[in-house]
Amino acid sequence: MGAAPILEAIHRHERGRILAALMAELRDLDLAEEALSEAMESALVHWGRAGVPDRPGAWLLTAARRKVIDRWRRAARLAARAPDLRLLAEADAAAREEPAPEIPDERLRLIFTCSHPALEAKTRVALTLRTLGGLTTAEIARAFLDTEPAMGQRLSRAKAKIREAGIPFAVPGPGDWAARLGSVLAVLYLIFNEGYAVTAGAAPLRVDLSAEAIYLARMLDQLRPDEPEVLGLLALMLMTDARRAARLGPDGALVALDRQDRRLWDRAGIAEGEALVDRAMALCAPGPFQIKAAIAALHAAPEIDRRQIFLLYDSLLRFEPTPVVRLNRAVALAETGETAAALALVEALRVDLHSYQPFHAALAELRLRAGQGAAAAEAYGEAIARSGNAAERAFLRTRLAAVQTAADPKKKAEQSSAQVQQGGKDTEGTPVSHEPR
Amino acid sequence: MKYLLLLYGGDLPEPQPGSPEFDRMMQEYDGFNALLERDGIDWSGEALEDTGSATSLRKRGGRVETMDGPFAETKEQLGGFYLIDVPDLETAMRYAAEIPAALYGTVEIRPIMDTAPLLPGG
Structure with missing residues (x-):
């Protein structure tokens, strides 16, 4: 396999992790994204010549870090940047001593930054898809029937606001936890519904936003296990998605939930959803997504x-x-x-x-x-x-x-x-x- | 980071001076100031006179032009401000929510620009 397809696969799976790690060091999402894309360009050249490194993700992180150091040097703003530069250089040196370091997983912090309530709702969705979902600006623009320049502007305004307004790159403390988690879950559910609402027509052009939302919810569940509302949302999305094939009749009209042909349902998705509802309920902290998931589970039962x-x-x-x-x-x-x-x-x-x-x-x-x-x-x-x-x-x-x-x-x-x-x-x-x- | 909290009134009627509600609101402001002190926040803040006392000025072609009244004629009047130095927007929002003006009007949170990179040699 050539460098390009490997790079694409890594980009899809590790982009969020690398960006989050860079964000932890730079506190500047725009700079982190630019550095990562420059690192990808040089990866194409280097990997094509010398082969793909052992830990391609770590390679990209190191390369991106050096791109930033270079950029600051060129800008001759060393004096102002001295403390940042020292931090980066230290991270770089540490990476060099240990040739195959794990990329520190800072994605949970990034999730909370991207869905911060100081950002507009649509911006939270777009930013989450861009940074953690790894979707391109063009894909997000198509998904929301926006033009690419308009979506690009929305994203760069958001990144500027995060930097200039001091939106924290942090997992919220216990006092804010419930409200802020609610904001994250609302973003994921919006993404899911956007994908679910449009199943016909323009569908072939659009990325599968429902699958994307499920992917992100699974990531969240991994990063913060046993969070009842995260389990509830994941269960709700899985059970809803499992009924996708039965949702439209042969004439393209919506079929009401209780009249759907149950043979078309994806039993595995429903079973996974039901198990998640049980796990969530056992944690004894009810919340809206768990209740909605429980309702969805009841609708899927043989006797409603x-x-x-x-x-x-x-x-x-x-x-x-x-x-x-x-x-x-x-x-x-x-x-x-x-x-x-x-x-x-x-x-x-x-x-x-x-x-x-x-x-x-x-x-x-x-x-x-x-x-x-x-x-x-x-x-x-x-x-x-x-x-x-x-x-x-x-x-x-x-x-x-x-x-x-x-x-x-x-x-x-x-x-x-x-x-x-x-x-x-x-x-x-x-x-x-x-x-x- | 430093943030300017701009206190706008106008959405809901504010308590009138002399009423018990007004006294309570002033006590809440005192309480908020005490909270900033207790938390060791570097802060300043003032209330502003009514926009009726405002003068707007600009200089065009070397000539100073003045106008009676505020720059923008809006329903929402800028009634006061706080300048606070806190770690991030999250913290700024938490304090802004404690200001009585948030109950009647709107508190606009504006980060103070970091001018260090713009200065020569910076």
């Missing part, structure tokens, strides 16, 4: 325990008292057979959620079950108007058509019994939450 799912949404509400969780809780209540009570709960959320597509979809479904056909059709219309996704629209249109034929006595006679049955509550899938949110 509707009551238990409703109770879990109840506990989720204590952690996330948001209108969206209230909506999902109301839908879970409807699934236990309490249609009228659920409908009242959903109606009460109109002020908060009137521009949220799933609100109208849930309202439509519950009105239909309550026998309010015309009102249901109206709500489906509202939902379709607010949907930004073709698969989702296809799903909603099918439902709307079913309501309209059911309401029209002439067409009703032509309808097959299977379609009529769709309106009955026993065969009904969860109308809003294809996945727990």
